[in-house]
Each structure stands twice: as C-alpha cells, then as structure tokens.
Amino acid sequence: MRFAYDTEYRQGFALLRHPEDWANYGLLAALLLAAPFFASNYILGEMAYVLILCIAAMGLMLLTGFTGQISLGHAAFVAIGAYAHAWLMRQGVPMAASIPLAALIAAAAGLVVGIPAIRVHGLYLAMVTLAFAIIVEQLIGMWRGVTGGFMGLSVPRPEMFGLSLASPTAFYYFCLAVAVVVLLGLLNLLRSGLGRAFVGVRDSEAAAAGLGINVKRVKIGAFGLSAGVTGLAGALMAHHIGYLTPDGFTLLLSLELVLMVVIGGLGSMRGAIMGAVVIGVLPVAISRLKAVLPDVVARQFGLELFVFGAILAFFVLFEPRGLNGRWLKLRALIQSFPLYRRDTFRRQKAYMKSERDK
Amino acid sequence: MSPELALFAQITMNGIAVGAIYALIALGIVLIYKATEVLNFAHGDILVLGAFIAWALIALMGLPFWAALLIVMALMGAFAYGLDALVIRRIAGQPQFSGVMLTIALAFMIRGLVSMIFGPESQSYRTPWSGQSTQVFGVSFANIELVIMGVVLAITLGLWLFFRNTRLGVAMQASSQNQLAAYLNGVQVKRVNSLVFALGGATAAVAGVFLAPIALVDTALWLVTLKALAAIVLGGFGSIPGAILGGLLIGLIEQYAGVYLPHGFKDIAAYLVLIGVLILRPRGILGEAHGRRV
Numbered sequence: 189m190r191f192a193y194d195t196e197y198r199q200g201f202a203l204l205r206h207p208e209d210w211a212n213y214g215l216l217a218a219l220l221l222a223a224p225f226f227a228s229n230y231i232l233g234e235m236a237y238v239l240i241l242c243i244a245a246m247g248l249m250l251l252t253g254f255t256g257q258i259s260l261g262h263a264a265f266v267a268i269g270a271y272a273h274a275w276l277m278r279q280g281v282p283m284a285a286s287i288p289l290a291a292l293i294a295a296a297a298g299l300v301v302g303i304p305a306i307r308v309h310g311l312y313l314a315m316v317t318l319a320f321a322i323i324v325e326q327l328i329g330m331w332r333g334v335t336g337g338f339m340g341l342s343v344p345r346p347e348m349f350g351l352s353l354a355s356p357t358a359f360y361y362f363c364l365a366v367a368v369v370v371l372l373g374l375l376n377l378l379r380s381g382l383g384r385a386f387v388g389v390r391d392s393e394a395a396a397a398g399l400g401i402n403v404k405r406v407k408i409g410a411f412g413l414s415a416g417v418t419g420l421a422g423a424l425m426a427h428h429i430g431y432l433t434p435d436g437f438t439l440l441l442s443l444e445l446v447l448m449v450v451i452g453g454l455g456s457m458r459g460a461i462m463g464a465v466v467i468g469v470l471p472v473a474i475s476r477l478k479a480v481l482p483d484v485v486a487r488q489f490g491l492e493l494f495v496f497g498a499i500l501a502f503f504v505l506f507e508p509r510g511l512n513g514r515w516l517k518l519r520a521l522i523q524s525f526p527l528y529r530r531d532t533f534r535r536q537k538a539y540m541k542s543e544r545d546k
Numbered sequence: 547m548s549p550e551l552a553l554f555a556q557i558t559m560n561g562i563a564v565g566a567i568y569a570l571i572a573l574g575i576v577l578i579y580k581a582t583e584v585l586n587f588a589h590g591d592i593l594v595l596g597a598f599i600a601w602a603l604i605a606l607m608g609l610p611f612w613a614a615l616l617i618v619m620a621l622m623g624a625f626a627y628g629l630d631a632l633v634i635r636r637i638a639g640q641p642q643f644s645g646v647m648l649t650i651a652l653a654f655m656i657r658g659l660v661s662m663i664f665g666p667e668s669q670s671y672r673t674p675w676s677g678q679s680t681q682v683f684g685v686s687f688a689n690i691e692l693v694i695m696g697v698v699l700a701i702t703l704g705l706w707l708f709f710r711n712t713r714l715g716v717a718m719q720a721s722s723q724n725q726l727a728a729y730l731n732g733v734q735v736k737r738v739n740s741l742v743f744a745l746g747g748a749t750a751a752v753a754g755v756f757l758a759p760i761a762l763v764d765t766a767l768w769l770v771t772l773k774a775l776a777a778i779v780l781g782g783f784g785s786i787p788g789a790i791l792g793g794l795l796i797g798l799i800e801q802y803a804g805v806y807l808p809h810g811f812k813d814i815a816a817y818l819v820l821i822g823v824l825i826l827r828p829r830g831i832l833g834e835a836h837g838r839r840v
Contacts, residue, residue: 258643304825310642311585312783315775316824319817322772330810443650450647490661490765497654504648505636 201379203372220364224357232356233428238468239363240424242461243370245448247417249460250374252449254383255410256390257305258314261321262445264301265415267328267437269294269422271335274432277344284348287423294419295412302411306404321442328434340433343426353427363424370417375457377413386410418445447496451503453510462511470495555685557801563691564760565797566698570753571774572781572789573702574746580722580784581742584634584645589750590771591656596622596751597758597767598664604671611673615755619748626747630740657765668764676759694756701752702790705745718742773800776820782833791831 194200204210224232248262273290277283304316328335335341346353346362353359377383385406388396397403429436444467452463474492507514521528571589578586596618603614629652637644675689709715721728721735722742729735754767761767773796781792796816804812823830 258646260646304821308824308828311646312779312824312828314643314646315779316821318772319776319820322817323814323821326810326814443654446647446650490658490666492658493654494658494662497651497656497658500651501633501648501655504644504651505633508640508644 203375203379224360229356232360234468234472236356236360236363237428238465239360239367240421240428241448241464241468243363243367243424244418244421244445245452245460245464246370246374246457247414247421248445248449249452249454249457250386250417251410251414252446253454253456253460254378254390255386255407255414257407257410258310259317259411259414259442260314260446261301261317261319261324261442262414262418263437263439263441264317264321264324265294265298265418266422266425266441266445267324267434268297268415269419270426270429270432270437271328271341271422272419273423274341274343274426275334278341282348283346283353287420290423291416291420294422295416297419298415299408299412301415302408305407305411318439318442321439325434325437325439328437335434336432338434340431342431343429346427359427366420366424370420371457371461374417378457382406382409444496447500451499451510453512453514456512458515459510459512462515466499466511467496470499552685553805555683556687557805558798559685559687559691561798561801562794563688563694563797564801565777565794566695567753567757567760567793568770568773568777568797569790569793570698570701570749571770572777572793573705573786574749574753575771575774576778576784576786576789577742577749578746580786581718581739582630582634582638582645583642584637584649585642585775586746587646587649587771588629588653588656589746589774590768591653591660592622592626592747593750593754593757593770594765594767595625595656595660595754597754597763598660598669600751600755600758601669601671601763602664605669615752618751618755622751623744623748626750627740627744629747630743631736634743635736635739653768653771657768661765666765668762670762671758673759690756690759694760697752697756701749714738714741773816776816778830779820780823780830782830785830785832788830788832 199205204213223235227235244262244266247265248259251257251259251262269290272293273286276286276289281289301317301320305313308316329338331337332339346359348362351358353362378386385396385401388399388401389403389406389410393403396406426432448463448467449460450463451466452459452461471492474495478491503510509516571593575586575589578584578589599621600614600618603609603617604611609617633652634645634648637648673690673693675693678689679686680689680692709719717728717733717738718741720731721733721738725735728738753770757767757770774793777792777796778789779792780795781788781790796819799819800812800815803815807815
C-alpha cells in the first residue's frame with residue numbers, strides 16, 4: 189500500500205512521483221538503450237517501426253483521448269508528413285530541417301480539418317475525417333508531379349549532420365530519441381494550462397466555455413498539434429518504408445491507429461504506447477503463429493483482419509478502459525495485495541441515453 | 547436525339563440505378579441508427595457476406611436467382627438479428643464512439659471471415675437480365691438497371707406501408723422515438739430493436755445481391771457503406787426520405803463527375819459532397835430543424 193505524502197506543491201504533479209517509478213522507467217530506458225547489443229537487425233527494424241507507431245498513436249491520443257475529438261482519418265496526416273518529408277529531401281533540404289517542416293505541413297493540414305470540428309462533432313466529425321482520409325489518398329494518386337502518383341516515390345537515405353542514419357542501429361536510436369522527446373513534450377503539455385483546457389473540452393464543452401476557455405480555438409489547436417505529431421511519425425515512416433506509394437496509407441492504417449488508441453485505453457499516453465506495441469507486434473506474431481497453425485487456417489488471407497476485429501470487439505465489450513485500465517487494476521492488486529477490492533474499478537451500470545436532442 | 551443528350555440520358559439512368567442501391571443501403575443504416583443510435587459501420591460487410599452467399603448459391607449450387615435472393619435475405623436478416631441480440635445490444639448506454647468502434651470491429655471480423663471462407667478473388671454470377679437491354683428513344687438501357695429501380699421502389703413502398711399499417715411497424719417507430727415510453731406501453735424494446743437490425747440486414751442483402759451484377763462480388767464492396775453515409779448526410783441525418791433522396795443524388799453526382807469532371811473525381815465526389823454538406827448545411831436537405839443535431 190502506498191500513501192501520498194507530499195511535502196512540496198510540485199510533488200503533486202511530478203511526472204515520476206515515486207522512487208519505484210524512477211527505478212522502473214530507468215530499467216525500461218536501459219533495456220531500450222541496450223537493445224542493439226543483443227537484438228538482430230530484423231528485430232531492431234521492427235522495434236523502430238513500433239516506435240514510429242507509438243509516436244503516431246500519441247498524436248491521435250492527444251486528439252481522441254484528451255480532447256475528445258474522434259478522427260477516423262489520421263493516416264492522411266501520416267501520408268502528408270511522409271510525402272512532404274520525402275519531397276523536401278529530394279529538393280535538397282537537409283533532414284534536420286525537413287522533418288520539422290514536414291510536421292509543420294501536416295499540422296497546417298490538421299488546422300484545415302479542424303475547422304469543420306467547430307461545427308460538427310461526434311459521429312459527424314468521424315465521417316468528415318474518414319472522408320478527408322479517402323480524398324487525401326486519392327489526391328496523392330492523382331498529383332503525379334509531386335508524389336509520383338501510383339508509381340511511387342523513393343525516399344533519399346537518411347543522413348543528419350554528416351552522420352548516416354541508414355543502419356538499423358542508428359535509425360533505431362534516432363526513432364527512440366524522437367519518441368522520447370515527443371512523449372516528454374506531450375506529457376508536459378498536458379500538465380500545462382493548454383493541456384488542462386484540452387481535457388476540459390473533452391469532459392464538457394459548456395463547462396469549459398464557462399471557465400473562459402475558447403473552445404473553438406482549443407479544438408482547432410488540438411487538431412493541428414495532433415496532426416503535427418502524426419506527421420512527424422509519417423516523416424520517420426517514410427524512411428522505414430523507403431518507397432512511398434498511396435497503398436501504404438489506406439483507410440486500414442487510419443483504423444489501425446484508432447485501434448491502438450482504443451485498445452490502449454483512451455485518455456492515457458501509456459495506453460497509446462501499449463496499444464501501438466500490441467498492434468505493431470501483432471502482424472509479426474500472427475505470421476509466426478501461422479507456421480504452427482494447421483495449413484487450412486494458416487493459408488487464409490483474412491486471418492489478420494479477423495484477429496484485429498476480434499481484439500477490438502473484446503476490448504470495447506469487456507475492457508473499455510483498455511490495456512492501461514487493465515494495467516492499473518493489476519498494479520492496484522499487487523500493491524494492496526491482501527486488501528484489494530474488485531469494486532474499486534467497478535463499472536457503473538449504464539442505461540440507454542440519447543445523444544440526439546442535446 | 548443528339549449524341550450528347552443520349553450520353554446524358556444514359557449516365558442519368560446509370561446514376562439512378564446505382565443511386566437506388568445507395569439509397570437502399572442508406573435506408574438500412576438510418577433505420578438501425580434511429581432505433582438504436584448505433585451507426586452501423588458493419589452494414590457494408592453484411593452486404594458483402596450476402597453477395598458472396600448469393601454467388602455460392604447461384605454460381606456453385608445452380609439455384610435460380612429469385613430463390614437465392616429470398617434465401618440470402620432470410621439468412622442475412624437472421625444474422626443481423628443475432629448480431630444485435632448477442633453483441634451490439636451489450637453496449638447500450640455507452641458513448642456513441644463505443645458503437646462506432648464495436649461495429650468497425652464486427653466489420654473487420656465479417657470481412658476477415660468472408661475472405662477466409664470464400665477466398666480473396668472477385669466473383670461474378672449471372673442474373674436473368676445479364677446482357678439484355680431495352681431501347682427507349684434510341685437510347686439503350688441495361689435491363690438490370692430497370693429491375694433495380696423497380697425492386698428498390700417496391701421495397702420502399704413496402705416499408706412505408708409496413709411502418710404505417712402494422713402493429714410491429716408502429717412499435718418500431720415508437721421505440722425509435724422514445725424507448726422508455728414505448729417500453730411502458732408494452733413494446734418489447736429489445737426484441738423490436740433486434741428486429742430492426744434484421745430488417746436492415748435483409749435490405750443490405752437485397753442491395754448486395756443486386757449490386758454484385760453491376761460491380762463484382764468482392765470484399766471491396768464494403769466501401770459502399772461510406773457512399774451511403776455521404777447519402778445519409780446529404781439527405782439529412784436520421785431522415786428516411788432524406789436517405790433515399792440522398793442516395794439517388796449521390797449516385798447521379800458520381801456518374802456525372804465520372805463523365806464531365808477530370809479523371810479521378812468519380813472516386814472522391816461522394817466524399818467531397820459529404821464534407822461540403824457537413825460544413826455548409828449540417829442538417830442536409832430534409833433533416834429536421836429542431837434541436838441541436840450535430
């Protein structure tokens with residue numbers, strides 16, 4: 189059992205509040221830093237990919253989990269970031285400038301999509317973002333001069349300040365560094381006034397407006413910021429893929445991002461990372477599993493899709509707080525071992541509530 | 547008749563035929579939304595499943611078209627009923643977002659199952675009207691398009707009579723307007739809602755069986771869900787006449803965009819309309835004006 193005993197005001201909102209946190213996260217950081225010494229190049233590549241997914245999921249989590257705006261079209265921002273970055277690098281812009289610029293371009297696109305968010309919300313916003321993602325995917329195919337159309341666009345080799353990032357180890361460290369910077373940046377943002385405004389808009393727009401928060405500006409800002417972070421992930425993704433085609437940024441990627449956020453547990457950055465790890469590793473796990481499964485099942489094309497759907501349905505029905513909620517329960521069980529009460533996390537019984545005539 | 551006018555007449559006809567199918571799909575989604583407030587993203591996948599079963603019945607087992615249509619309608623109705631009774635009903639009372647996520651999850655599962663059972667290849671089957679056409683004023687129309695229009699008209703009329711004149715239809719209207727009041731008046735709300743799902747599933751099956759001869763039997767057919775959403779938004783969210791009108795308009799807009807606009811616009815026209823309507827006039831053409839609906 190752990191008691192909060194704060195002697196200073198700042199302790200109340202420190203990122204790492206307890207000595208165990210320092211130990212646990214330190215251990216995690218050490219493991220991640222040491223990974224290249226014992227992991228093969230293939231595994232390092234996969235880990236870099238998972239880190240990129242983590243960044244994208246954190247971007248979406250900021251929007252959906254903390255500001256309450258649904259987006260079913262975040263693959264569009266990944267695509268915009270990736271193409272902007274590849275195009276800028278081909279024009280001779282150095283990578284150190286091109287990555288932030290790509291993120292800014294994606295953020296600008298996010299601001300444009302955020303404008304409908306003032307007028308529509310809920311299901312309607314989901315449809316607007318979905319439609320936007322499809323339009324972007326088609327436009328990439330049509331705009332041959334910049335994107336190479338369906339023929340695709342090759343991405344220059346990553347190089348920063350004269351150092352090549354092309355080797356798996358270097359690229360892994362680069363992705364790790366970006367992911368940590370993004371995570372710390374977002375966590376700090378969420379402790380600031382703007383971050384509290386995001387949460388306020390999520391929980392009650394009327395109350396937020398009553399407290400003097402400019403709801404419209406906060407919503408658009410959240411869209412821009414979220415799109416920027418996701419675009420940053422897209423820029424890194426461009427190097428991971430190496431050759432960009434519109435097929436890489438379909439609706440399925442958008443839905444996978446939403447899947448990560450929901451499976452991880454809305455409203456926590458830890459959830460975004462957990463969800464990204466699960467969804468990133470799942471295809472590899474399924475392809476490994478196929479070797480074990482009987483041939484009739486293993487040859488099936490739709491298996492992956494089916495498993496994705498089944499996992500999502502399971503979480504929506506049985507654990508709406510996602511992996512993060514499950515983790516909190518487990519931690520509470522261990523910490524308060526003989527005294528754990530199941531009802532601490534009991535879901536209240538809910539009844540059908542109309543959202544139509546609000 | 548000049549060639550331009552003939553072309554115009556022909557694409558208008560194509561547009562109405564495709565639009566009639568969109569209208570049918572939109573109708574099913576709106577029925578389900580009005581009853582349960584779940585926006586059913588799995589609707590297109592129920593349609594795909596229906597189209598594949600119809601293909602299996604017609605092309606593999608050699609059943610006549612109408613028999614296959616009836617069997618598929620019954621199967622998909624039962625399937626949708628089960629889907630609601632066993633799965634979707636459990637999330638009643640949770641935020642709308644849960645419904646979206648759950649139906650997307652179900653859509654993934656159905657799509658995965660379909661490609662596991664029927665294989666990833668596209669299929670096609672013959673209808674009694676394949677390859678036939680009728681000449682009107684020197685313009686030839688495919689017979690299948692005329693049949694589609696007739697079928698959709700008949701279903702719409704049938705549904706209208708059903709909702710007006712039968713006990714069950716009135717019960718469905720009642721429970722979609724106010725569940726508690728309907729329950730207190732003796733309507734078995736849970737069963738009625740599942741029956742609405744069954745009705746939606748059956749209309750999706752009809753749409754699938756008639757869409758397949760125009761397109762192909764393929765898992766990519768689920769994308770019509772998104773076209774239907776555009777139709778629903780254009781017509782006015784939650785309005786049944788709006789869904790039908792919107793479906794026809796989206797079908798027409800798509801066909802005109804394919805002919806008169808640069809290449810590539812046909813695929814995005816519906817989505818441009820969706821975004822435009824939501825920004826400029828969120829309640830659509832026939833949407834109810836009262837209250838805050840967006």
